[in-house]
Amino acid sequence: MTPHIDDLVLFTQIIDHGSFSKVAEINKITKSVVSKRISKLEQQLGVQLIYRTTRKLTLTEPGTMLYHRARDIQQAAQSAFDAVSSYNEVLSGTMRVSVPTISGELLLADALSDFCQKHPGLNIEMSMDNHFVDLVADHYDLVIRTGFLEDSSLIARHIFNSRWVICATPDYLEKHGCPQTPRALLRHNCLGYTQQSTGPFDWLFLRHTNETYTLKVSGNFSADNAIALKKATLAGNGIAYLPTCLVYDELQAGKLVEVLPEHAGKVVGIYAVYPYTKQPPRRTQALIEHIRERYLAIKERF
Incomplete structure (x- = not known):
């Protein structure tokens, strides 16, 4: 039972x-x-x-x-209960929100501005930053971030999981061959993302038992900006491990091809983070629910 x-x-x-x-x-x-x-x-x-x-x-x-x-x-x-109970409540004041650059450009800029339209008395100041900001010192009401939260003085609410894909251009794969196993990537030029906590070339894969493991690949280019990696990949310069949402349109159009889809094991949690309090402001709760609904509405892109 x-x-x-x-x-x-x-x-x-x-x-x-x-x-x-x-x-x-x-x-x-x-x-x-x-x-x-x-x-x-x-x-x-x-x-x-x-x-x-x-x-x-x-x-x-x-x-x-x-x-x-x-x-x-x-x-x-x-x-969830608080968000519903405050549905008709007038939300007002100014909120400072920090979001990652990719999510900010693809989804959150629209989502936050729409939230302001629904609540005319509310103003939102959005900042795009991939580094974790100091919520208290910088006076942020809400921060959207990916990955693990270490600061126990903050509250993190899980919103969504972002799946990452390994991809390259059709021309690159035609010229260098399409890897059939993760270890085959060792013979390819892999493009590294330096924002990974484990290192730019430590790529995460799935075993048949659904356990994850890390394989160290190598390449001649790395960057701390995923959009820069996407551009390098589209130029045919190598294979990259990127968020699905960032390359969804290119995959659909055939400009990029997903490689090793059954082996890719990188899934990153997206969290709404705010200072610890027993009862966060209603406007914070309502905004978190609004953001979560936006992610769910286009979940196939993530």
């Missing part, structure tokens, strides 16, 4: 407050009911989640894993 989401929320509340009694008081139920629901959750999952002593509660290893995942579910659900 699949655990009930309400029990997962109750579980996170217990860890956040460190007390069965406090959670029982918050939810207006008895302490014994709280205890029974957690015991039921543990039975359904087949693992112990919490070590209980008279003085404190301690998470087990599976309990820790469940806690972090369950908090994400709770936050996503609350954000």
Whole structure:
């Protein structure tokens, strides 16, 4: 039997407050009911989640894993509810938003300006920057970024996953041959993206077991700008690993050809990041939902 989401929320509340009694008081139920629901959750999952002593509660290893995942579910659900409840609310003021250059040019400039049209009292100042900015020092209300968030003082909400493709021009492949395996790329001129945390020529691939692994390729050109890499690829100078959204039109038109589609394993999460707060402003929540809807509307391009 699949655990009930309400029990997962109750579980996170217990860890956040460190007390069965406090959670029982918050939810207006008895302490014994709280205890029974957690015991039921543990039975359904087949693992112990919490070590209980008279003085404190301690998470087990599976309990820790469940806690972090369950908090994400709770936050996503609350954000969705809040966005709907504020649908007719008048949003006003000025928001400073930082977005990556590719997403900014392809999607977010239109999405943010449309959001302002829907809310005439709202002004948005958008900055395009691939480097992670200091939200607090630079006074940003919201930042859209890709990859892993390390700063625990910030909240990151997952919006979408961006799939990357390995591609080259038909002329390049006709001249140099089309690689049939990832290792065949070692005989090709690969174009590197220096913004990768792992290195410009450390490319990610999938095994048949769906596990990922890294293969170091090489080439005579690298750049910190994906659009520059796209131009170099279109010039027939090599094979590149690029975001699908950046080369979608060229792939559809046949100007570029996807290489090793079954082996490409790079998928990058797109996140909305804002300073930690128990209750972010309604305008921030509404804007995040608006951005997420825009990504979903053209998901085939990503």
